[in-house]
Amino acid sequence: MKTNIATTSEQSDRLLRCGVSADTADMMFTPHNTLSVEPYKEALKDRGYIPAWSLSALLELLPKAIDIDGYTYRMSAYFEDPDEPVIGNQWCLFYKPKKSTEKSHYIDDVPMYAPDLIECAVLMVEWLTRHNYKLNEI
Numbered sequence: 001m002k003t004n005i006a007t008t009s010e011q012s013d014r015l016l017r018c019g020v021s022a023d024t025a026d027m028m029f030t031p032h033n034t035l036s037v038e039p040y041k042e043a044l045k046d047r048g049y050i051p052a053w054s055l056s057a058l059l060e061l062l063p064k065a066i067d068i069d070g071y072t073y074r075m076s077a078y079f080e081d082p083d084e085p086v087i088g089n090q091w092c093l094f095y096k097p098k099k100s101t102e103k104s105h106y107i108d109d110v111p112m113y114a115p116d117l118i119e120c121a122v123l124m125v126e127w128l129t130r131h132n133y134k135l136n137e138i
Contacts, residue, residue, distance in 0.1 A: 004118055006035055006052040011122045015053065018129040024061060024137070025051030058121035061135045062128070065098065072098040077120070080113065093120040 006027045007015065016022060025040035031048030040051035053061075065074045073095035080090045090113040112127075114120045128135060 004116060006054050007058070007118055007122065009033075009050050009052075011118065012051050012053065014122055015125060016051070018125050020061065020125060020129075020135065021137070022051040024057060025053050026057040027052040027054055053118075055118050055121065058118060058125070062093075062121065062124055063133060063136060066095055066128075066133055068095070074098055077117070090115055091117045091120045093117075093124045 009029055012025070012029075022040055022042055022045070026037075028036050028038060028040040028044070029050040029052055030036055035052060040049065062075055065072050067073075074097075075093070076096045077091065077093045080092060092113050094112055112120060112123055114123060125135065
């Protein structure tokens with residue numbers, strides 16, 4: 001299994017299309033398509049550098065809680081059991097009710113399952129911005 005430590009250039013493009021500021025990227029791809037752990041600088045854009053986000057930078061963008069229909073929902077994540085025949089070996093990010101007595105609100109209009117947590121976080125950013133939730137600024 002290949003493990004990424006940062007967004008791919010395609011994922012970075014998706015984040016930028018969501019309005020995520022390139023200034024929040026804590027890494028960058030060089031013009032030679034190598035990953036640099038130096039924070040991205042907008043001044044390098046014209047020289048072919050592409051912003052990249054580590055998992056920790058992505059998770060910092062996600063609000064810890066959101067309001068859905070007047071109820072507070074907290075961010076949650078889990079890894080699906082690899083023995084689960086349908087969605088095994090997948091991560092899931094979702095918002096769950098703050099109080100256990102409230103109904104759970106699984107985000108079902110976007111596949112929140114992905115084989116890696118970085119892709120899950122990118123999917124969550126896309127869902128949040130599509131539903132007009134404000135991302136954290138880092």
